[in-house]
Amino acid sequence: MDEVLAVGDAEFQKKCLGKMEEVSKGQGRTVLFVSHNMNMIRNLCTRGLLLREGIVGSDDDDIVRVTSAYLQGEKNSTAQWEADAPRQMDCLTPLSMKIVDEDGAVVSSIRGSRDSLYLVLEFELHEIVSSFTIGCVCFDQEKNELFWSYATDTGEGSWPKLRLGKNSLKAKLPQGLLNKGTYTYHLLASYHFIKWIVEPGKGPSVSVDIDGGYSDSPFWQSTRSGLLAPTLEWEVL
Template identity: 30%
Template sequence: MSRAVIRIENISKQYRLGKIGTGSFAHDVNRLWHKMRGKEDPYLRIGEENDRTRKGDSEYVWALRDVSFDVMQGEVLGIVGRNGAGKSTLLKILSRTTSPTTGNIKIKGRIASLLEVGTGFHPELTGKENIFLNGAILGMTKREIKSKFDEIVDFAGVEKYIDTPVKRYSSGMYVRLAFAVAAHLDPEILIVDEVLAVGDAEFQKKAMGKMQDVSRGQGRTVLFVSHNMGAIKSLCTNGVFMKNGTVVMKSSIEDVVTRYLHNEETLKIPLAQRTDRIGNGNLKFTDIRFTNLKNEDIASVFTGQAFKIILEYDCSIPDFNTDLLIINIEFSNEFGQQLSFFVSDEMQKTIVKNGKREIHLVIHRLMLRGGEYSIKLFSSYSSTSPSDFCDVIENAGELSVMSTDFWLKDRVMRSIKGAVMEAEYQIYN
């Protein structure tokens, strides 16, 4: 029978915004004075929920609040949530790189963690030296590390640079070696944050396969944080959905992903007020809606139908040249897998100035089967750099696609055209 290898009991973590510790000598002394008298920390009763969507009044914030759950031996647990939900803070506490403000954690087994680029490596040491250093930290003997050394180097694909100080590595090389070390040095528990996104597609596939081998083949426990719901669903058996520093639910990965991607509270927040976005802010989307080609509002389209996406926006770019604006629109399914991608340069783009700033984008044929799709928006202004995004926002809207016999009609039309061409060939030859 499986046993709990991680037991998290009412974990909370409090930070003072913009400060280290409590941020002042007076506060530190006050805390120490209460502790010496056996009294409660006076600052535990203050602080606000870690909600990034609104401005708070308190200088204290709870990054985590009363988080409790067990992780069983051999379980592959996916942890999902928006930026700022507390996922990384929880993993740092589990990895013992920071301590909780309140609560207890019981862990059985060695932990190897990969939380961010640079974690666990000394920049002045070579790749080889860092492998032995990490193995020693995990309690392995020199002989044990040597037996794994060639396998680690081969997996990471950095043999040519293994005697080079890692400070000279690219971020991709750094992550490849760090993951190879964490996955091959026989930890009972492997913790991996979103850092794998730095690697190329080939390595990400390799890393996912290795985590599956570690969990299913060797019975080890894996905690995995990612915004890629396809990767989460393919790897994990169970999941935890976190929001504002608390655990909303712990259940099967299918239920957790569905709840996360269809978070009604997020969809109710107007696009202009959403704070879970990234970019330089020079242009921000404030509203999204859909119309047919007659400019009539619609909530759904048919497969293969033409329709418009209308985006309202605010812009602070001086001498804004709309020709330099590039907008990308991504359609994803219920598991967060990207199924279709459109770029404004490839669509009919119209900038409307009618009191509101609007961009009309026409998609002439939406080649998606029936279902519910979420929309992710990207914008960049190419006078700076195509990779310098102004605004990136996930779940900016939802579109319902209704199935038709479009695919059958298309096959029939191709068959008819083929028959006509064959007949013409026979006549003229």
């Protein structure tokens, strides 16, 4: 089963996972499950096989050990990506991605998630297509998919006016929301509900590390349980 969780809606994915469990347990057959979702790998698999460029990097019955080896090898991503040899994909040619601060300087790590950070995309458009949309998907260091964002998420009147040739887009990343860890933003692009141009998790990516500085509170100075770590305002009624 290759990336079954990357297609279809939640109901379709649920049916696929149920069928996998039925075949593997009820019929005593082996299911080869391929995915970048480490939580699902850990929950579903009893043995792991890690391949790097066609070579076996790990083969172990300890699935946690295999997934940890995979995640460790993924920590080479940076806060800036530039295409060495730009490649056209349908109407789009991605040129660069970067994470920057208020001054436009590339940032690879911050203390806490309250600093203002921006994701900047540069690309060429070879045709103006009304269904075209571009954005990003955010993953944490365990490969959990946290959120998607498109340039067309707002009312149509406020969409960026893209043009033929080179375009640059900037999006402010969420403040005071993310926990300690490494967060990776992958490029997304598609003809809306028609065709993928750059699929989730398969395009260029950039990363930022968050460590400490979560809150002004003396009670909260370390990593908090859970995927996210928002600071909510409480008041007496």
